[in-house]
Amino acid sequence: MIPPGLLPEGLRDRLPPQAEATAALVHGLTATFASHGYERVQPPLVEYEESLGSRLGGAARRELLRFTDPISQHTLALRSDITGQVGRIAVTRLAATARPLRLSYAGPVLRVRGTQLSPERESVQVGVELIGSDSPAAAGEVVSLAVTALAGTGLAGLSLDLTMPTLVADLVAAGWPLGRASLADVQALLDGKDVGGLHALGAGAFEPLIAAAGPADAALARLAALPLPDAVRARLDAVAALVAALPDIAVTLDPTERHGFEYQTWIGFSLFGAGVPGEIGRGGAYAIVTPEGATEAAIGFSLYVDGLVDAGLGVVDARRVLLPLGTDAAVAARLRADGWATVAALSADARPADFRCTHILDGVEPRAI
Amino acid sequence: MIPPGLLPEGLRDRLPPQAEATAALVHGLTATFASHGYERVQPPLVEYEESLGSRLGGAARRELLRFTDPISQHTLALRSDITGQVGRIAVTRLAATARPLRLSYAGPVLRVRGTQLSPERESVQVGVELIGSDSPAAAGEVVSLAVTALAGTGLAGLSLDLTMPTLVADLVAAGWPLGRASLADVQALLDGKDVGGLHALGAGAFEPLIAAAGPADAALARLAALPLPDAVRARLDAVAALVAALPDIAVTLDPTERHGFEYQTWIGFSLFGAGVPGEIGRGGAYAIVTPEGATEAAIGFSLYVDGLVDAGLGVVDARRVLLPLGTDAAVAARLRADGWATVAALSADARPADFRCTHILDGVEPRAI
Structure with a gap:
């Protein structure tokens, strides 16, 4: 039980x-x-599992709470996103x-x-x-x-961390040399900041991307110094413009994350x-x-x-005021219109503190207690 | 699929x-x-089915959407109330x-x-x-x-329908004669407004309750004329006071419903x-x-x-105003502070009607279109 x-x-x-x-x-x-x-x-909170799941990645799909619909016998799931x-x-x-x-x-x-x-x-x-x-x-x-x-x-302390998820693939497409590594290898090595691994596989060209992570202005400058294709350079400009338009908060760029x-x-x-x-x-x-x-x-x-x-x-x-027994309804309504939360006493011995009231109505005005 | x-x-x-x-x-x-x-x-949206179900009636409990928790293997349910x-x-x-x-x-x-x-x-x-x-x-x-x-x-057209769910049981407890009927029989016959059924079982004393349904003031007056125990009479007084304190809306009383x-x-x-x-x-x-x-x-x-x-x-x-390309951010912020919903054009050919805008920014003021 x-x-x-x-x-x-x-x-x-x-x-x-x-x-x-x-x-x-x-x-x-x-x-x-x-x-x-x-x-x-x-x-809705619930959809067909097939429909919700197909719009999620594999790992996220496994996190769906699912059940059989007693009506349709289809598998439904509660949305996770x-x-x-x-x-x-x-x-x-x-x-x-x-x-x-x-x-x-x-x-x-x-x-x-x-x-x-x-x-x-x-x-x-x-x-x-x-x-x-x-x-x-x-x-x-x-x-x-x-x-x-x-x-x-x-x-x-609001801060923003920017990433460029397709950067590595875009550089590979533009001819940056992969050596004996696959695109996935390079991305995994960059995720692990593994300089030695990149060089071992002949993908040392990607090493400067590791250093180009940190405060956005410096990171953008480091990236801009690399031999980038025009499309990537245009995106860097877009990121720089976006950062420049933000209020004064901490912005970092982790380009390969x-x-x-x-x-x-x-x-x-x-x-x-x-x-x-x-x-x-x-x-x-x-x-x-x-x-x-x-x-x-x-x-x-x-x-x-x-x-x-x-x-x-x-x-x-909230400003909360206790209304003693017998308070006129019009007085109570006026207090609420003025932004008070009113708590009506249901007995003569009601104490303001029991109801988290900071005030008690005294005549027609709240009095702090 | x-x-x-x-x-x-x-x-x-x-x-x-x-x-x-x-x-x-x-x-x-x-x-x-x-x-x-x-x-x-x-x-939470989800609880143990046993816990949610025990606080619902039998019919409502059967309406719970339930599933097995993959973590605890307990049966959980989505709340229906x-x-x-x-x-x-x-x-x-x-x-x-x-x-x-x-x-x-x-x-x-x-x-x-x-x-x-x-x-x-x-x-x-x-x-x-x-x-x-x-x-x-x-x-x-x-x-x-x-x-x-x-x-x-x-x-x-707001209306209120009042009921007194324990009335019949209270009258039985006070000695109103059931004849050959059980309390449940009488309640079922009253639910069906079955005058003949009440008399057939010797429970004709309850018949006046059927007529005492309708606009609250008249219904209360009819009930008050019956030989009621003091506790029930006190409740009628409470209902009458509650009705008197309401604004001018239609109130009916269906005492046995x-x-x-x-x-x-x-x-x-x-x-x-x-x-x-x-x-x-x-x-x-x-x-x-x-x-x-x-x-x-x-x-x-x-x-x-x-x-x-x-x-x-x-x-x-909502008052919606389209902001042409290049609108100053401070002007946009001022409009929002004034209660406008601003819709920023992302292209020079954006048309206000496409975005359900009633206005377009013309200089620093919205112009109706």
């Missing part, structure tokens, strides 16, 4: 004031997205809507198991997708929006902040596969609200 | 503007709850918090199958629970809050409105079982937001 009050591993209740903080952060972030023209969509659902909506139900299409979303996601850094199995994901373009201008808008939205939460998001195209990014372990959010450019088998360019980001809540952000400092 | 874009039966995407309307309604309703002192809790989760929190993690405890919640719920009236399997439930009292004052507060919150959504919510105690209620098929919400007094096996009185209500959205409520009429 399950003890009353016990929850399965990796699942938790949010209590006051954290539950309200979660709602306030979601509201604030999505309001910022809306003010930049992103329109809300709300896909909303990005893919938004892409599905964009290329099916909103296929005829003009591009770029700007969509936002917010809601819970679930996965089979948490990680050491983030043991929760249920979390709240919010984000935007800009569909129909992954141009430098689109990337600039999306990265800037992520930074603006997070800054609006009061998060301190892929963060396990191999589906991204020319730019990827992660966001970090003071007091939040691990990433707060991530995003990048990618391609959505349409029902006709074509692809459509897109760029977006997801933010994970729970890390912000755990860091103490979003807490709403 | 599942066609791209196909969703399982009973599940749907919310698109613009309905997705935003859902979020706006949830925000408005929960803000009203907060202004009345109700503090937010957020239980949040009320029971809030009760669990109240009597476990918040057992030591002063009563009455006022909690609110909002979130998705899922069930195995929809109904003919409401085919969706996923819906958004919001509500409040007042825990530690089901006194007339508590009932008055909760019913009034439900009406106030719904009125704030702009819903027209139980709406399938047999766990309710002395009062139950349902809410209806123009353009919304079926109930918008329901509530009532009930008892929460504590881990020690005792009970704690509570009263609350749940509202179902999807019916309001489907009736066209909650749609946010």
